[in-house]
Amino acid sequence: MKPAKQKKLGEIARIIEGKLSGDAACMIVGAARLDEAQVNEITFVASSQFLKKWEQSKASAFVVYADFPDTNRNVIRVAQPMQAFYKAAMLFSAEHRSLKPGVHPTAIVGEDTQIGQNVSIAPLAFIGNECRLGNNIRIYSGVVIADGVTIGDNSIIYQNVSIREDCRIGSNVIIHCGVVIGSDGFGFENVAGVYKKIPQLGNVVIEDDVEIGANCTIDRAVVGSTRIGKGTKLDNLIQVGHNVVIGENTVIAAQTGIAGSTKIGNAVIMGGQVGITGHIEIGDHVILGAQCGVTKSVPPKVMLSGYPARNHARAKREEAVIRKLPELHKAVKDMQKRIEKLFG
Amino acid sequence: MKPAKQKKLGEIARIIEGKLSGDAACMIVGAARLDEAQVNEITFVASSQFLKKWEQSKASAFVVYADFPDTNRNVIRVAQPMQAFYKAAMLFSAEHRSLKPGVHPTAIVGEDTQIGQNVSIAPLAFIGNECRLGNNIRIYSGVVIADGVTIGDNSIIYQNVSIREDCRIGSNVIIHCGVVIGSDGFGFENVAGVYKKIPQLGNVVIEDDVEIGANCTIDRAVVGSTRIGKGTKLDNLIQVGHNVVIGENTVIAAQTGIAGSTKIGNAVIMGGQVGITGHIEIGDHVILGAQCGVTKSVPPKVMLSGYPARNHARAKREEAVIRKLPELHKAVKDMQKRIEKLFG
């Protein structure tokens, strides 16, 4: 094992453009959260509410906010401590140490495939015929990219991803391990009790700046495109059915499923394990609570929860009465008896 | 990039066995849905209810029903427009352009493995020892097939699928990317608070004409077989526990989970994200609504929904009252006051 990466604190201060007060020669070997950081590690203090925790921290250096109190400990003052800390922490990150530009000799690249500048294609990766790859792309081992796929600049395709034929991936896209893009949509015709396959002939279009979490499945369209809009972020294990269209800057938490042909707006926020039926529309800026089941179209800017999904404030009022149902039931029974007596 | 595929309209009409009225020399380069089709693309009009939409379509040709009104535009009259259209659309599909019959030199095939006629084994695929593969099979890159697996004629195993030892895959089966077949079932014995593994020694049997969606997981049996019956179709990200038996011509939507040893009948229809507990039976022709939770056996031909799953019509009546609970609660409180006054 090589020795861990190490950097002098003075150098870190320069890189994150902060004002160091303390020992510039202090050697830093890692980055951690305030309550987990050890000696020779750097951490951060985002605001004065963490000052008490800070006193107990074992860290050797702290990225802090501009008007942090004077101290004998090593601090680097910056305008935005969290962002600056992440910049520092990346100096100790191990990613793509072994992935070098170029096509590894054990990778397969098909015919008529164009590859841009500074592209890394890892060992045992497969790229089919007639693909077009931009610049600065990283494709990890175990990735399989079928014929006719295009990928834009700076995109990263992690280990064991499968991308089926003719799908289009934009620029600055990140696709995490095990994702499947462009598998057949779930389309069958019931002919006298036997399901006949409807060919799934479209593709998937992933626009720029999208991130797709591990083991998600995005089905290809029947005809046309399943589409995920610019800047949208998907967590892990999410299902996107054929011909779904998702807008821009929408975030979807893990294990949510969206059935075929549904249209999701821009800036939508979904919790985890949400289910959305097919052929409906979810408006812009909608918020869907975790585990809710959406069965019909939703206008913009509302918050829904529960099953079937309904106005969140109303759902909470209904839930509050459900919590009292055993007592309510007893109260009704009691009243019935009294009234029976009255009328009896 | 090679030029896109193109076909003359007259040739398309011959292939789909329709009656062309219009320009047989018109060049078609793609297929799309009525509202998405562009110039030089073909689309279809399934019935007269789409006639208004049809007027606005930019498509250059239309597959239409037999008694479609007379028109100057290019139409191909057929008995079943959707099916004929899909046949036409497949002419423009890119699938398996680069997958050629034979075993690619970078694929691994183990000892004592038999391979039929016209089988394609793609680059970087792995097949273990003592497997038996029929004719006309396609195995894509990144697939790993362990020892002793059998696969019937005409089956397709897509990218990065894993099939563990001794599983049996029928004929005309389609297994989409990332599927896992034959992983160990979830079986442990609690010995004084520590879970000891119960060996999972059975296999998985996938009968003919089954389709399994991307990233599904089908566990091997403890002993005996986990079985998916002929003609059954699974959407993506579905979990099938050990020793589950699913009947024939059943369809299951995405992200549903079936716990161990449960038996599902024939012609069952399940929505997405359904959960079914272990060791129960679901009868033939049952319909399970999306997200429902089935906790006990279900007789044939009923429709269930909700949690815990119950008769759908009844569940809807209960839901209707839940929607009114805040008002009902208030009404009861009001009555209580009046009755208190009466008796007070």
Next chain:
Amino acid sequence: MKPAKQKKLGEIARIIEGKLSGDAACMIVGAARLDEAQVNEITFVASSQFLKKWEQSKASAFVVYADFPDTNRNVIRVAQPMQAFYKAAMLFSAEHRSLKPGVHPTAIVGEDTQIGQNVSIAPLAFIGNECRLGNNIRIYSGVVIADGVTIGDNSIIYQNVSIREDCRIGSNVIIHCGVVIGSDGFGFENVAGVYKKIPQLGNVVIEDDVEIGANCTIDRAVVGSTRIGKGTKLDNLIQVGHNVVIGENTVIAAQTGIAGSTKIGNAVIMGGQVGITGHIEIGDHVILGAQCGVTKSVPPKVMLSGYPARNHARAKREEAVIRKLPELHKAVKDMQKRIEKLFG
């Protein structure tokens, strides 16, 4: 195809250390459950409650409990029939017939990676730089292990697993096909409606004796570690968010999701499709019913169910009234009429 494995009954009795009564030369070719076993197969009878089923069994031999009644059939008496049967059944299991110790020539192993004794690295597996692997490890085809990963003795990594950089896997760990360990957590900062990625710089630590089911996703920590404690067992398709910490000897059924930074105790039992929100704590010995949605911290030793999750006994009482709501609603309406009349 080679002939199936076969063993004489006398030899089986010796291996499972039981007392054979019957034909030691009887040839056994497989193991199966009581109601599925055929001639020349061995099965087991766990207790006297299965004696009726036993009479009808076609099996040629039976692993039975110590005081099993006298019989002319072939029986092996043991203290623990199920465990002894599994030991016998493993004699007919096909696993890792073709996986031999050593690094297959088509596998890739990076620089500065240390590999212990008796390690099998299958064809087309990839291991990065600076990894450290213990003894007796099995790594199957299609596995991709990034730089700086450590794996303890006797662990098994099944087909098409992806392990990202710097993750730490303990000893006696089993990771099933398609699992993703160490993918980026779902962390973004909303800057004027656009989501900026927060680098995910930590790792995942899997402690000893853990088993992780097929296609699970375990995200790496923002900084620090996502951790799964010793002896904990995960079923398939489970999502574990960044910085989640799961205790020891906890079992989690399929398709459950745990959001970021949540802490799960020891000896917790979760049903399938459970959803747990982020930044909460679940106490030791908690039981969570299938499909429940946990929205706040849970003290030790309670059983919760429903959405939102609440005390299980209470939830059942509430559910019981929900089942009666249509009638309750009618009763209230009737009373209102009578009271109206009274006061009217």
